[in-house]
Amino acid sequence: MPRHRTTDPGYTNPHGQTVIRRTGFPSETFPGQTIYHLRCTHCGHDYGANGTDIHARRCPRHQNGAKGEPLRTPPPNLFSTEPV
Numbered sequence: 146m147p148r149h150r151t152t153d154p155g156y157t158n159p160h161g162q163t164v165i166r167r168t169g170f171p172s173e174t175f176p177g178q179t180i181y182h183l184r185c186t187h188c189g190h191d192y193g194a195n196g197t198d199i200h201a202r203r204c205p206r207h208q209n210g211a212k213g214e215p216l217r218t219p220p221p222n223l224f225s226t227e228p229v
Contacts, residue, residue, distance in 0.1 A: 151199045152181060160210075161186040162202045168193065170217055180214045191216060 149156040157163040165182040172178040172195035180193040185204040192213025194202050203210030 152196045156199070157186060158200050158202060160201075160203045160208060162194075162199070162204065162210075164199060165191070168216065169219060172196075173214055180216070182216055183213070 151158070152164060152167065154164050154166055162183050163186055165184050168180045168182055170180045170193075172180050175195040175197055178195035178197055181196055181199060182191065183194050183199065183202060184191050185206065185208075188204060188207055190204055190206040192205055193216045194213055198211075205211060205213050
């Protein structure tokens with residue numbers, strides 16, 4: 146079975162936190178890192194986290210995890226599928 150990097154979409158850590166996507170926005174808590182969109186498989190809570198601690202993240206809503214970083218919507222671009 147292939148191993149996933151902790152920043153790969155679909156990776157789920159031992160606490161049930163799954164990487165949804167790379168946001169492309171810079172981390173506010175760890176310079177040089179990118180924010181990743183994570184989702185708790187237990188309660189569905191969505192939040193952001195920098196790439197360095199995905200492997201150990203716990204849900205901020207119910208597992209007493211650290212507060213997540215903000216999730217922002219990227220501006221529309223030429224390749225957006227959203228209607229303008």
